Amino acid sequence: MYTPHTSSDIEAMLRTIGVDTLDDLVRVPDAVALRAPVEVTPQHSEIEIAERFRRFAERTSAGTYTSFLGAGAYRHYVPPVVGAIAMRGEFLTSYTPYQAEVSQGYLQAIYEWQTYIALLTGLDVANASVYDGATALAEGVIMAVNATGRKAVLVSQAVHPNYRAVLRTYAEGLDLAVDELPYGADGRTDLSSLEAALADQRYAAVVVQSPNVFGAIDALPAGVGARIKTTKTVVIGVVAEAMSLAALAAPASWGVDICVGEAQSFGVAMAYGGPHVGFIAATTEHLRRIPGRLVGKSVDGEGRVAYVLTLQAREQHIRREKATSNICTNQAHCALCATIYLAAMGSSGLRDCAALNVARTSELRAKVTAVSGCAARFSGPTFNEFVLRVPGRAADVLRALEEKKILGGLDLGRFYPELDDCILMTATELTTSADVDRLAAALSEITVRAAAHV
């Protein structure tokens, strides 16, 4: 209980109001009155709450495994300074900064976040955040639909399957057709059917992801983005691993008009899937179609620099059903964590981190593809994950690895039936050579055993 009322407080307040009892304040018609007290847990002291969660933690053993999981959620080093500052009560317990005069600090931090995302993606503007990478994609597609008036979108199959699933859910509401571009032998989007697809100008957007869900660097080749734009089709680039932005060519440089993605890697905990932090960046042309909140810089009556939520005429609380989106709450605090992370890491720290991710993944790839029967499924260069083909079903190999306290990666068969012998493996700056050696040795043992059973 977090209520400060003493019984004499309650009595005095009831007297001021002019009623006799608390129940007089909450009376409801008999038809909707509760028949019996609701049944939930009894009240706990803090010590008892902590004990409860100690037991939940005990039943959650994943942290005791060596993990090579990624696929949209990444284990990165988070300097303690991020949590120490982000958890300051003023940040944590403030509401959306509608009262700008008493929210200058948070507004400035969000303006800095918008700047970081703009600089990293190479685009003109970014919003104050959206829920996560998948919903960022859905919102980005809505922007393209509104820009073009077209009701179909062409999405690479190498875009994260969960992102595509969310897009399909939203598409059902929006009455939008979602068509797909296949992936090729190098693990990149196969663009050979693109020309034909563009011919009748029915697509609002072409969507590709880089690095894509197979880890492959899948930036559009030179000239393709420009070609797509000649058909007045929007190029949407997805970035599910924001750390890659520190190393790879900025999305704007390969023709992206709207970049959507996930910035969990910037100092936000994986936390079993959320909260994470989606972002949307775009060229100025699309500025007024961006959903959600935007912080702008202005001045006050005395000419002092002042930050304020702006372009609110796009938003639901003003425009209601004519709004660009229904988004209200976003992920401000996660965006704040990311901003502090980026500030602490700096340009050189981020570069190092991205390079270590590539290096550790290249070591991982070399060692596990050397295991008999295992091979890289795709040929192209990757960032911090890649696809390993294993002898037999990936699900079986992963289960065998789990017995050796290793989470070997994601079974791609869950999403791509034709890849049911493939594991998506991830290494980050936190992956050690010893981890990789353990995995390679375990894989080798499992595949030898499997071969012996054939």
Add this chain to the structure above:
Amino acid sequence: MPLPTYDTPLIFESGQPGRANRYLPEGPALETLLPADALRADLPLPDNSELDVVRHFTRLSQKTFGIDTAFYPLGSCTMKYNPRINDAMANTPALRDLHPFAPDHAAQGALAVMWELERALASLFGMAAFSLNPAAGAHAELTALLIAKAYFKQRGETQRNVVIVPDTAHGTNPASAAMVGFKVLSLKSDAQGRVDPDDLRRVVGPDTAVCMMTNPNTLGLFEPRIHEVSDVVHEAGGLMYYDGANANALMGNTRPGDMGFDLMHLNLHKTFSIPHGGGGAGAGPVGVAAHLVDFLPTPVVRANEADGTPSTATGWRESADLTFALDFDRPQTIGTMRSFWSNFAHMVRALAYTYANGGDGLTMVSKLAVLNANYIRASIRDVIDVPYDEINRHEFVASAQTLKRETGVRALDLAKALLDRGYHAPTVYFPLIVPECLMIEPTETESKETLDGFIAAFREIVATAKSDPERVLAAPVNTAVGRIDETRAARQPDLRWRARDSTG
């Protein structure tokens, strides 16, 4: 106590190239690892020492008003105290660092958290089941309307495309309806600020899909004829949707399920004490009645008894003897709404809060929230218009209409004057049907002394407005900046920093 006013240059205007913090070992040259054309040419971000980063953000925090700073009576937002034990539990390494693709057997504790919370919510609000998938209230509305759409499609009633929302509704309601292709029909409130079932009867029909209601509504008034409203909508073949933004008013007292609602959402970041964090992350579980359970988004947490048979628990139950799995295989599901399962860290916080209160405590939470709101109403009603001057629930609306006519001081000016006195402002100009509206929601975590301080400040401002209106019109003067040129912000958008020598 005003917030500090010192100047804080942007992080991009400080630091020196190469002033790096050694968090990681030095990385290899990227050029040795990847083809040159895949790499970016430069990474123009600032390098600051950790101390400078700490000072920068500490100063920004000091220029930010939170619940931890002072009283925050922001109507419709339920700015209650955010207990620190919740954050500590969410920070448990086994839960905080859990990968969403961890196999179920290695995530049993996390699944138990989700399942227990789901059971508690179903019991508290009278729904058959909840999905923890949606990330926030508006996201939950979208989820629920997609469920409604799928439900009508399955029944072959695709002509149902009208969503009825009272004119007091939150702006997200019509915006969410538009996102699923539904048409919005706005229903005028009656003279008592309520929905009249007879008015509703005239607009429902074979095209009625969903009626979205908030109860208590955004005026802070309980809808006493809610069961009749539900009957009208159900007789027309439509579904009733409960916007849970105001659920803090009724826990343990009455349940949306018993009022006839088929769908609902909760804002856990309001009612269940999750910090708003400057505008998110939130969490918006969606509850449904039995006939809609199959349409819930995936995944849902499935519980099995020790012998492996599916659990059939309908109310609250502890999880210790159960095992859990994420269930993605649900043929009638609307699909999934987000990258991964839920805003899980917030589920931890909400469950910790549920434990801290228990059923009796949550019942008392709502009663005291209502007490606090009515206490403020009763203490300022002689100096400001209170258009619905009766027993309100957890919030009420005042109006500066008469004050404006007499003195020129508007609701916005009162709000700014409160900032000068160290209080956060109420919500202003919402709901739209009350002119010069101030919507005041104190929450249950504020003491009588705090409320008395606010009441005294409010009365003093109104008195000043009458004696010396210019002083109120000039507010705020004690804040980091004064009133901001919003027109300039919108007409010449400056949404990011750019390097001085770049024309970009």
